[in-house]
Amino acid sequence: MTQASRRHRVVVVGAGFAGLFAIKALRKAPVDITLINGTAYHLFQPLLYQVATGILSEGEVAPPIREVLKRQKNVDVRLGWVQDVDTERKIVSVAGPGIDYTVEYDTLIVAAGASQSYFGNDHFADHAPGMKSIDDALELRARIFGAFEVADLQTDPEAVQRWLTFVVVGAGPTGTELAGQIAELAHRTLPGQYRHIDPRTARIILVDAIGAVLNTFGDHLSAGAQRQLEKLGVEVKLNTKVVGVDSTSIEVEDATGRHRIPSMTKVWAAGVAAPPLARKLAESTGAQTDRAGRVLVEKDTTLAGHPEIFVLGDMMNLAGPDGRPLPGVAQVAIQSGRHAADQISRRLAGKESGQPFKYFDKGSLATISRFSAVASIGKLHMSGFLAWVVWVAVHLFYLVGFKNRVTAVLHWAVSFVGRGRSERVATQQQAFARRAIRAYGDPFERDRAAATESRPQASTTAAEGRPVQNPAETGDQATLDGKAERKPLGVRD
Numbered sequence: 001m002t003q004a005s006r007r008h009r010v011v012v013v014g015a016g017f018a019g020l021f022a023i024k025a026l027r028k029a030p031v032d033i034t035l036i037n038g039t040a041y042h043l044f045q046p047l048l049y050q051v052a053t054g055i056l057s058e059g060e061v062a063p064p065i066r067e068v069l070k071r072q073k074n075v076d077v078r079l080g081w082v083q084d085v086d087t088e089r090k091i092v093s094v095a096g097p098g099i100d101y102t103v104e105y106d107t108l109i110v111a112a113g114a115s116q117s118y119f120g121n122d123h124f125a126d127h128a129p130g131m132k133s134i135d136d137a138l139e140l141r142a143r144i145f146g147a148f149e150v151a152d153l154q155t156d157p158e159a160v161q162r163w164l165t166f167v168v169v170g171a172g173p174t175g176t177e178l179a180g181q182i183a184e185l186a187h188r189t190l191p192g193q194y195r196h197i198d199p200r201t202a203r204i205i206l207v208d209a210i211g212a213v214l215n216t217f218g219d220h221l222s223a224g225a226q227r228q229l230e231k232l233g234v235e236v237k238l239n240t241k242v243v244g245v246d247s248t249s250i251e252v253e254d255a256t257g258r259h260r261i262p263s264m265t266k267v268w269a270a271g272v273a274a275p276p277l278a279r280k281l282a283e284s285t286g287a288q289t290d291r292a293g294r295v296l297v298e299k300d301t302t303l304a305g306h307p308e309i310f311v312l313g314d315m316m317n318l319a320g321p322d323g324r325p326l327p328g329v330a331q332v333a334i335q336s337g338r339h340a341a342d343q344i345s346r347r348l349a350g351k352e353s354g355q356p357f358k359y360f361d362k363g364s365l366a367t368i369s370r371f372s373a374v375a376s377i378g379k380l381h382m383s384g385f386l387a388w389v390v391w392v393a394v395h396l397f398y399l400v401g402f403k404n405r406v407t408a409v410l411h412w413a414v415s416f417v418g419r420g421r422s423e424r425v426a427t428q429q430q431a432f433a434r435r436a437i438r439a440y441g442d443p444f445e446r447d448r449a450a451a452t453e454s455r456p457q458a459s460t461t462a463a464e465g466r467p468v469q470n471p472a473e474t475g476d477q478a479t480l481d482g483k484a485e486r487k488p489l490g491v492r493d
Contacts, residue, residue, distance in 0.1 A: 018111035018313035025341030054421035117271035142426035170270030
């Protein structure tokens with residue numbers, strides 16, 4: 001097929017808000033799209049904390065990508081993690097589960113989201129999971145509900161209190177919402193269900209190094225959110241820095257010195273960083289990155305010297321009207337995805353392109369507890385029940401899929417009007433799989449290495465005079481050969 005006869009090839013890396021909305025905006029464009037994503041689902045990350053606290057199931061916040069895009073015929077969905085970008089040959093190298101492959105592009109959209117940042121203390125992750133993936137949420141669900149179960153078995157009062165102490169690090173929207181829901185569990189949902197403990201004695205501690213809860217919402221809403229949290233029983237410790245985390249405690253430092261808080265359940269909701277792919281892309285193109293690893297982009301969200309590469313959403317560093325980088329929120333990702341799609345369509349139509357991306361701030365929302373939220377929408381600032389109604393409406397609007405909206409409403413009714421939690425099932429695998437995968441390594445790589453070691457030398461049959469191949473080398477299994485070294489499955493780009 002000649003350059004002139006084939007359709008324009010768009011490769012999209014990441015199926016978050018930016019990637020998904022860019023693809024949908026290109027549904028009628030004369031392009032062939034290849035979507036590469038490390039999971040088979042699109043994640044509605046703002047509601048992950050409700051998966052962790054038993055309100056929603058993972059399926060309600062993570063619909064399958066293929067189902068979401070099944071009516072869009074110009075999309076090829078592929079599972080994998082982009083390892084490198086060859087900007088000269090316009091090829092991305094991808095590591096899939098047990099197979100490596102490459103994809104050619106004419107235009108590349110990189111929207112791989114963000115990862116949890118432990119500010120150089122990555123070993124904290126074993127004892128304080130973040131809140132960036134379904135795996136994180138399910139692990140935290142197992143840890144949170146498991147803590148009450150184990151506490152009920154203890155005979156030592158100190159051990160009971162250690163299991164009933166929950167520390168959430170980070171007083172932004174995620175940390176605030178999670179702390180509020182754990183408090184609701186302890187004080188509203190679980191009392192009366194245990195014979196040997198009173199869940200209402202649980203301590204829920206919210207820690208942050210800055211001096212305000214929800215500091216981006218303004219002083220009035222921030223102070224109101226803190227009062228509501230304290231009314232729920234959450235201990236708010238501001239201007240307090242985490243300096244150590246282990247399996248049984250967390251160590252913090254404030255103006256009075258260092259303190260150790262015995263706790264078996266810690267959650268990290270502070271700080272984000274760009275994935276390693278951002279650094280690799282910057283090295284390939286000569287682009288600069290900021291302290292969080294985000295790539296500095298041109299005003300139209302492309303890379304300097306590479307107008308065919310768009311970097312969107314949480315991965316990009318682009319200054320807003322106030323001179324500060326645009327925040328890593330869903331609306332920035334959605335609007336930047338649509339902007340990139342518009343630029344591609346304009347180029348293909350021979351129209352002028354290169355228009356700067358203009359972000360329209362639709363406001364910020366955060367829920368504190370049932371029937372209580374805060375909302376900052378332009379000059380309008382509200383809190384309480386009205387803000388909670390707005391929060392429900394906005395989140396329902398952006399939930400992908402009609403059935404997800406219906407089941408989400410039903411589960412919210414169970415949890416907010418009633419006292420139940422529809423999704424309390426948790427397993428040991430969910431609680432401990434993260435550490436097991438790190439210790440065990442990538443299962444595909446281990447299986448491939450074991451197959452290679454046990455593979456017999458090729459022999460020749462007398463009848464046919466040709467080598468007899470090991471069964472693992474025939475059929476589709478032969479495609480499993482790839483790189484000799486690879487990172488564990490759970491920590492790829």
